Amino acid sequence: MRVGxxxxxxxxxxxxxxxxxxxxxxxxxxxxxxxxxxxxxTGYVFASHHEVRELAEPVPDGPTTRSLVEVAxxxxxxxxxxxxxxxxxxxxxxxxxxxxxxxxxxxxxxHLFAEEKRWFAPGNTPxxxxxxxGAKVGVMICFDHFFPEAARxxxxxxxxxxxxxxxxxxxxxxxxxxxxxxxxxxLFTATANRVGTEERGGTALxxxxxxxxxxxxxxxxxSSPEEGEDVQVVDVDLSLAxxxxxxxxxxxxxxxxxxxxx
Amino acid sequence: MRVGxxxxxxxxxxxxxxxxxxxxxxxxxxxxxxxxxxxxxTGYVFASHHEVRELAEPVPDGPTTRSLVEVAxxxxxxxxxxxxxxxxxxxxxxxxxxxxxxxxxxxxxxHLFAEEKRWFAPGNTPxxxxxxxGAKVGVMICFDHFFPEAARxxxxxxxxxxxxxxxxxxxxxxxxxxxxxxxxxxLFTATANRVGTEERGGTALxxxxxxxxxxxxxxxxxSSPEEGEDVQVVDVDLSLAxxxxxxxxxxxxxxxxxxxxx
Numbered sequence: 001m002r003v004g005x006x007x008x009x010x011x012x013x014x015x016x017x018x019x020x021x022x023x024x025x026x027x028x029x030x031x032x033x034x035x036x037x038x039x040x041x042t043g044y045v046f047a048s049h050h051e052v053r054e055l056a057e058p059v060p061d062g063p064t065t066r067s068l069v070e071v072a073x074x075x076x077x078x079x080x081x082x083x084x085x086x087x088x089x090x091x092x093x094x095x096x097x098x099x100x101x102x103x104x105x106x107x108x109x110x111h112l113f114a115e116e117k118r119w120f121a122p123g124n125t126p127x128x129x130x131x132x133x134g135a136k137v138g139v140m141i142c143f144d145h146f147f148p149e150a151a152r153x154x155x156x157x158x159x160x161x162x163x164x165x166x167x168x169x170x171x172x173x174x175x176x177x178x179x180x181x182x183x184x185x186x187l188f189t190a191t192a193n194r195v196g197t198e199e200r201g202g203t204a205l206x207x208x209x210x211x212x213x214x215x216x217x218x219x220x221x222x223s224s225p226e227e228g229e230d231v232q233v234v235d236v237d238l239s240l241a242x243x244x245x246x247x248x249x250x251x252x253x254x255x256x257x258x259x260x261x262x
Numbered sequence: 263m264r265v266g267x268x269x270x271x272x273x274x275x276x277x278x279x280x281x282x283x284x285x286x287x288x289x290x291x292x293x294x295x296x297x298x299x300x301x302x303x304t305g306y307v308f309a310s311h312h313e314v315r316e317l318a319e320p321v322p323d324g325p326t327t328r329s330l331v332e333v334a335x336x337x338x339x340x341x342x343x344x345x346x347x348x349x350x351x352x353x354x355x356x357x358x359x360x361x362x363x364x365x366x367x368x369x370x371x372x373h374l375f376a377e378e379k380r381w382f383a384p385g386n387t388p389x390x391x392x393x394x395x396g397a398k399v400g401v402m403i404c405f406d407h408f409f410p411e412a413a414r415x416x417x418x419x420x421x422x423x424x425x426x427x428x429x430x431x432x433x434x435x436x437x438x439x440x441x442x443x444x445x446x447x448x449l450f451t452a453t454a455n456r457v458g459t460e461e462r463g464g465t466a467l468x469x470x471x472x473x474x475x476x477x478x479x480x481x482x483x484x485s486s487p488e489e490g491e492d493v494q495v496v497d498v499d500l501s502l503a504x505x506x507x508x509x510x511x512x513x514x515x516x517x518x519x520x521x522x523x524x
Contacts (some may be wrong), residue, residue, distance in 0.1 A: 109493035148410030149523035180442035
């Protein structure tokens with residue numbers, strides 16, 4: 001399977017522009033599974049609830065998800081992308097999964113970071129694992145990386161690869177934790193981070209790139225610079241993530257001893 | 263609090279020699295809490311059950327633990343050390359915790375690595391957190407690092423620092439996972455690894471040093487080379503591990519959402 005990510009710089013508040021730019025970048029390479037950054041369509045630094053309400057869209061019936069399905073059909077790919085979702089009078093920091101056959105159930109970020117708590121409701125959907133082209137793909141968003149239970153839950157549910165849209169600001173932290181997630185669950189991870197700076201409503205954030213794909217033994221298969229848009233694609237054998245043995249004696253999942261865990 | 267570790271090269275099958283060597287190395291610096299490697303008294307590569315039976319000792323009444331209590335009294339320190347324990351006709355890969363007041367309850371390694379499964383029974387004691395000099399110290403052994411639940415359990419039980427005796431063979435793996443354990447639980451970790459090579463009964467292993475102490479924000483406070491004995495000591499403010507906030511909005515433990523975890 002060919003897995004890729006897009007490291008891009010969204011323009012705040014302009015979903016149409018961001019969708020066009022994402023489409024351009026996706027066209028640079030061919031992949032079966034693509035990962036786009038968190039909130040790729042809206043940008044990140046909201047300044048009011050009014051803005052959130054204006055920019056968040058229904059899933060799957062909003063324009064961004066509908067357009068993404070068309071892109072998925074055109075590219076014959078699966079795309080995991082972070083979007084602001086509007087549902088039942090609430091906004092969610094969500095990830096949509098679109099395939100040529102349509103959109104799959106949305107994932108809503110379980111662990112909200114910092115001021116996201118002002119704008120978004122905490123996720124109320126389970127960590128999802130879906131099948132596409134024989135692959136089992138788990139989804140989590142950005143700060144979920146800090147909580148080992150997120151990737152663990154996806155791995156125990158059968159994920160061979162974790163698609164991880166992100167808007168990371170601390171350079172080098174998620175790169176380390178996601179390598180550990182890959183190692184401790186013996187699966188692939190694909191983190192699509194954004195780049196650029198947003199300064200709005202008194203808050204300035206610089207996003208730190210360094211998007212990456214990591215193998216089940218912790219090898220960096222692809223990575224991007226801290227600045228600048230970038231597209232990376234790698235061929236991976238996802239069956240390597242099925243057997244959790246790290247040697248003839250140790251299977252990382254069979255060796256778990258939940259009776260000793262809090 | 264002053265925390266230190268001893269990176270040493272045990273001689274297989276000679277607990278008395280190893281105890282004398284450990285005492286010499288401990289004398290190089292002053293610390294309140296010391297960590298010695300896994301199986302520091304026996305060595306690692308057993309070749310028969312007979313050897314295990316000969317070398318494993320009762321805890322706390324065996325000679326190694328009794329001698330360690332004397333060392334703790336002399337140094338006025340707490341010492342966490344990996345030993346082979348014999349109890350109820352079984353051998354355990356264990357960690358003893360000795361203070362000037364005597365030995366605390368033993369910890370028996372929950373996650374056995376590779377051929378350890380031939381020689382040792384799986385641990386049947388909870389991950390322990392004990393108090394010494396106002397500090398809350400958790401204990402886990404070597405391969406426990408691969409399972410995020412181990413450090414998580416210790417952190418949720420209040421550990422401010424994890425004492426981690428180890429006999430690591432893969433260079434760079436536990437160094438990464440233990441940095442993640444420190445980050446994701448916002449606590450200190452102190453990994454005491456051994457060095458040297460053991461070739462016995464057809465098995466040859468090279469132990470890879472790189473012992474380290476990591477801060478709750480993932481900073482390497484002390485580290486040792488891949489080869490050679492070494493002693494490192496650092497002053498740490500363990501209160502930094504009490505508050506799990508990483509910013510005004512996020513408390514790493516309060517933000518956990520177990521209802522979404524497998």
